[in-house]
Amino acid sequence: xxxxxxxxxxxxxxxTALAIILVGLAQNALYLIxxxxxxxxxxxxxxxxxxxxxxxxxxxxAPPISLLSPxxxxxxxxxxxxxxxxxxQYPSYEVVVINDGSKDSTLQRLIDGFDLKxxxxxxxxxxxxxxxxxxxxSERIPRLVVVDKExxxxxxxxxAGINISRAPVLxxxxxxxxxxxxxxxxxxxxxxxDPGRVIAVGGTVRLANGCTIxxxxxxxxxxxxxxxxxxxxxxxLRAFLMARLAWSRIGALTIISGAFGLFxxxxxxxxxxxxxxxxxxxxxxxxxxxxxxxxxxxxYRIAYIxxxxxWTEAPESLRVLGRQRARWHRGSLETFFRHLGMFLNPRxxxxx
Amino acid sequence: xxxxxxxxxxxxxxxxxxASLVLMLVLIILRWLRSIRMRRDKQIRDALFHELMMxxxxxxxxxxxxxxxxxxPRITAxxxxxxxxxxxxxxxxxxxxxxxxxxxxxRILALLTSRNREDCLAAAEALGFFGTKQAxxxxxxxxxxxxxxxxxxxxGRALLAMGERPDIGDLLSAFDIDDxxxxxxxxxxxxxxxxxxxxxxxxxxxxxxDPPSVRAMMIDVMGRARVYGALPLLLSEACNSDVRIRAxxxxxxxxxxxxxxxxTLAAAIDDPEPDVRAEAAExxxxxALVDLMPALxxxxxxFDWGVRFRAANAxxxxxxxxxxxxxxxxxxxxxRGARTAALVLAERAMA
Numbered sequence: 255x256x257x258x259x260x261x262x263x264x265x266x267x268x269x270t271a272l273a274i275i276l277v278g279l280a281q282n283a284l285y286l287i288x289x290x291x292x293x294x295x296x297x298x299x300x301x302x303x304x305x306x307x308x309x310x311x312x313x314x315x316a317p318p319i320s321l322l323s324p325x326x327x328x329x330x331x332x333x334x335x336x337x338x339x340x341x342x343q344y345p346s347y348e349v350v351v352i353n354d355g356s357k358d359s360t361l362q363r364l365i366d367g368f369d370l371k372x373x374x375x376x377x378x379x380x381x382x383x384x385x386x387x388x389x390x391x392s393e394r395i396p397r398l399v400v401v402d403k404e405x406x407x408x409x410x411x412x413x414a415g416i417n418i419s420r421a422p423v424l425x426x427x428x429x430x431x432x433x434x435x436x437x438x439x440x441x442x443x444x445x446x447x448d449p450g451r452v453i454a455v456g457g458t459v460r461l462a463n464g465c466t467i468x469x470x471x472x473x474x475x476x477x478x479x480x481x482x483x484x485x486x487x488x489x490x491l492r493a494f495l496m497a498r499l500a501w502s503r504i505g506a507l508t509i510i511s512g513a514f515g516l517f518x519x520x521x522x523x524x525x526x527x528x529x530x531x532x533x534x535x536x537x538x539x540x541x542x543x544x545x546x547x548x549x550x551x552x553x554y555r556i557a558y559i560x561x562x563x564x565w566t567e568a569p570e571s572l573r574v575l576g577r578q579r580a581r582w583h584r585g586s587l588e589t590f591f592r593h594l595g596m597f598l599n600p601r602x603x604x605x606x
Numbered sequence: 607x608x609x610x611x612x613x614x615x616x617x618x619x620x621x622x623x624x625a626s627l628v629l630m631l632v633l634i635i636l637r638w639l640r641s642i643r644m645r646r647d648k649q650i651r652d653a654l655f656h657e658l659m660m661x662x663x664x665x666x667x668x669x670x671x672x673x674x675x676x677x678x679p680r681i682t683a684x685x686x687x688x689x690x691x692x693x694x695x696x697x698x699x700x701x702x703x704x705x706x707x708x709x710x711x712x713r714i715l716a717l718l719t720s721r722n723r724e725d726c727l728a729a730a731e732a733l734g735f736f737g738t739k740q741a742x743x744x745x746x747x748x749x750x751x752x753x754x755x756x757x758x759x760x761x762g763r764a765l766l767a768m769g770e771r772p773d774i775g776d777l778l779s780a781f782d783i784d785d786x787x788x789x790x791x792x793x794x795x796x797x798x799x800x801x802x803x804x805x806x807x808x809x810x811x812x813x814x815x816d817p818p819s820v821r822a823m824m825i826d827v828m829g830r831a832r833v834y835g836a837l838p839l840l841l842s843e844a845c846n847s848d849v850r851i852r853a854x855x856x857x858x859x860x861x862x863x864x865x866x867x868x869x870t871l872a873a874a875i876d877d878p879e880p881d882v883r884a885e886a887a888e889x890x891x892x893x894a895l896v897d898l899m900p901a902l903x904x905x906x907x908x909f910d911w912g913v914r915f916r917a918a919n920a921x922x923x924x925x926x927x928x929x930x931x932x933x934x935x936x937x938x939x940x941x942r943g944a945r946t947a948a949l950v951l952a953e954r955a956m957a
Contacts, residue, residue, distance in 0.1 A: 271612060272611070275615045275619060276615075279615075298723065302724060304688055306691050307728065309691060311731070311791075315790045315791060315793060315794060373953075374952030374953045374955075375949075375953055376952070378915070446789070446790040446791065447790065448789065449788070450788060
């Protein structure tokens, strides 16, 4: 007690208060700058509201896309999710569902739901992943390919999907994400407008809590009554519409949500696809792409579109939310330490 | 530390919080006003769409579109663009006529100078349907103004849709494209030119004044439009120093499928760039150049999967001889070649 008595507590309290206020002010200043950049970006390039106009403008020019949907123990929803993926508005795309060694009857549901048969498909082993047990296709729906493989996690499943797919642009997503019908048409815009430089595109993910969902589509936008979900709704809007839009504008976007992201196939293969065994594989891939493109001195852009393209459910209990956030932060730290060489390294510019 | 500093910080924090609350309130009011406007816009859009749909069914004398429905040119332009994706021919012309009589064109012309870029784009695209002198002049004027490249390209596309044939040199100099940012939309304009006046495109390519990305795009559209007269040009561009141009030229040669390309394709399949080799392999299959079968076989052990895959597919395209060779390779010992051959044969159900 006598040792503690020597401290000037009043002085410590003042400095602590000052530090808290300054950190708060700095954070708010950063948010304000992001808000201004995002506002400028939105007014300079306003979203196209009507998807028929997008179709008219881009349908003839849009590159083929492979939609990669990894699934693990999704027997309850998989058929409905895949049906919704097959009805997206896009002129040329294939849906590659990767059954990542599900323990339930996910594969059987798919086989029954889409009348799938085992097929042979030529593919390269460009990226490592757990062995593929079989590939299934349907005569009725030639754009659907189902890959059955040993369990290896989401990154591993996406790598298998990348090897199997053939389109020059890949779209990675979560099996439980709900895509807007025109999501691909909206997200492909930067690839059409700047084909020489754009290597990846992210889009706004919104929370489906409180929304009405039928037939795998959000039919009515609503707000959840759960306070945790409400807070996350505001947080998602801030993170996506403000932060990510601003970071992409200054060429420093380091994450494209795993729930929805488009990538040019060639650079993804060059960096070896997703890193297996990571927690934040979505962030890690984007940072790897930055690193590779800057090292190769290639002119590139990782773009972001503010339009909502994807809906996902947010956790509504503290326990699940805590687990999710712990996973996200572990992923961020893992990526940070894995690419520590980029930190404050002028060679990597704003990303560093 | 002086207490007054802390007080100052507290006071400024409270001031900022107050300002934030006021700003939030303003934003909420704006949002509310916007939702009212959007509801009204939707009503106008639905009513206008209905009027246009009815135009084709009104035989003889047509009822005019009420002026209130075309007061908002942004909505008129958007509805017209949407309508064009659903209806064509006489019914579309009847609807367009209705809009003309209601003075929609004049209003859309004014929208072309809006500060909202999306509105400008919609206006440029919609004006392409009207085909009047005013619309033509306004769109031509856009090409010389200091506006975004996207708007200029939209104006160029609209002029071509009107049947205008603007000089390609003028168009490309108006776009002022550097090599890294050639937009994909440009290929729509080049396709229209390649289909209508391919010799103009050939002449432009011969001049060799455009950046490589634009030249590659020109070659690509000539291949897709099957411009057979461009064969000599494509043969020479297949040896260009830029890989994008070489790949596009080889791809175009494949689309033409002429035996005259044999020697060029035989050289291209040994190109140092995998993109060119892959295009050459596919082109050999498309042109059915059976003499180049050994070159395809050799490429089955290429280090690049794209080349191996396309070479195997080309062998399948070359008929029974090609398939036989593929089966032999599939049964052989070459690791890469045997795997690729076996996979492609299995996929095409010819194992």
